[in-house]
Structure formats: C-alpha cells, structure tokens
Amino acid sequence: MLYIIGIGLSDEKDITVKGLEAVKKCKKVYLESYTSLLSVSVAKLEKFYGKKITQAGRDMIENGQERILDEAKKKDVALLIVGDIFSATTHHTYLSEASKKGVKVLVINNASVLTAVGVTGLQLYKFGKVTSIPFDNSNVEEPINVLKQNQKMGLHTLFLLDLEPLSGKFLSIGDALEYLMAKGLAKNQICVGCARLGSKDYFVKSGKASELVKEEFGKAPYCLIIPGKVHFMEEEALEMFK
Numbered sequence: 001m002l003y004i005i006g007i008g009l010s011d012e013k014d015i016t017v018k019g020l021e022a023v024k025k026c027k028k029v030y031l032e033s034y035t036s037l038l039s040v041s042v043a044k045l046e047k048f049y050g051k052k053i054t055q056a057g058r059d060m061i062e063n064g065q066e067r068i069l070d071e072a073k074k075k076d077v078a079l080l081i082v083g084d085i086f087s088a089t090t091h092h093t094y095l096s097e098a099s100k101k102g103v104k105v106l107v108i109n110n111a112s113v114l115t116a117v118g119v120t121g122l123q124l125y126k127f128g129k130v131t132s133i134p135f136d137n138s139n140v141e142e143p144i145n146v147l148k149q150n151q152k153m154g155l156h157t158l159f160l161l162d163l164e165p166l167s168g169k170f171l172s173i174g175d176a177l178e179y180l181m182a183k184g185l186a187k188n189q190i191c192v193g194c195a196r197l198g199s200k201d202y203f204v205k206s207g208k209a210s211e212l213v214k215e216e217f218g219k220a221p222y223c224l225i226i227p228g229k230v231h232f233m234e235e236e237a238l239e240m241f242k
Helices: 017-025 042-049 058-063 065-074 089-101 113-120 142-152 173-182 232-239
Strands: 002-006 028-032 054-056 077-081 105-108 131-133 157-161 190-195 203-208 222-226
Touching: 002 017, 002 065, 002 089, 017 042, 017 077, 017 105, 028 042, 058 065, 065 077, 065 089, 077 089, 089 105, 113 157, 113 190, 113 203, 113 222, 131 142, 131 173, 142 157, 142 173, 157 173, 173 190, 173 222
Parallel strands: 002 077, 002 105, 028 054, 028 077, 131 157
Antiparallel strands: 157 222, 190 203, 190 222
C-alpha cells in the first residue's frame, strides 16, 4: 500500500490524526522535499512520527517513481508531501502509475497554500489561474500572461515562487516583483506579499509594488498575490496589512 500524505504547512504537529496513524504503520517513509518547504527540521518530524525519514528530491520523486511503487507492492510505504498533496501536479502521476502497477493507494489530504492565502481577506473563489515564477525568468512570459488573463476577468492572481529547499535557495518577493515590473507591471499596482503561511509567525504585507519590492519578509517560503477587482470587505482586510 502507498500512503500519500499531506503534512501541512508549518511544523510536525500539522499532520492529521489519520495521517499520523498511517505513517506509524509504514515500513518506509519518504518526504518529498523540493516543491515546498516545511518550517521544521526532519529530525523533529522523525521524533514526532517515530519513524526514520528519507528525503526525496526532484530526481528521486520524478525518476525514482518506479522504485517507490515497487516497494509499495511489498510493504506499506508513505510519501509525505508538504502542504496538501495535489498542489503540485507532479504528485498525481503516482496515482495513475500505481493504478497501472496494481498498487493500492490511500490519499490523506491536509492544508495548502492555495487555501492558506485566505488569511489575507481576499476571497478564495475570486482567485484565477495560479502560476509560478522560476529563478531563471528573463525570457519567461507565462507568469505575466496569466496575470493579464486574470486581470481581464477581475480575478486575483497567486504567484508561487521558485525554491530549492535542499540547497537553501528561494526566490524572494522582491525578485518576483522586479521580474513583473520588468514585464510591465505598474509600480503603483497594489500587491500582497506573504511569507510562512500556516505558521505562527506568518507575515503578510500589502502595498504598492514599488514599496513591497524593498520589504523584508524574513524566512521562506514566500508567495505573492496581485488582487483583481476587490470587494469593499476585501479592501478593508488588506488595510490591516499595510
């Protein structure tokens, strides 16, 4: 059996009771460690879960999929995902490939950045297409194109910022805004920068792009929101974070 388990956004206690029960019965536990960042050490996870954890980077998750699924044919294996499972599309391939191999899968969901952004006061159902800004972005047009499409419909745009947790590399909100302004974003555009959503010390700041580009947001992970057409209640909420 393969258990694909979302472990939340903050610390070792964010895992659900159902998720923890599943982890404890597994013979092998992998932690996917490249699509997001958990604000706690692997050592703390191991102590709380009572299990040895193998960190799985991009190569192991994408190219070692067959190995993990073959293990799950013979024993209970857990694949831990920071946040919720399907926030990153790469994880869905495990469902389809497991089905082909006859491997049973149990999905256990958790909180995601896609819902945690609700703390800003921006209404979740008014978010449009989500996009990512990569480190190497000088010739990348997709993020700005998605923004324009969302703006035409009055929708909010959530930008997920590139990261390499194992090497401690994170695209900052300032870098993301520099990219967007270079692609035509107005300097007086109201934006919302977010850091460590789901954690006790989460930080949200709203303001003009030219102001936020200089703001210090502390430790990663980060995301950036450019609001679309806002309701007066959303305007009031954003005032809290100026």
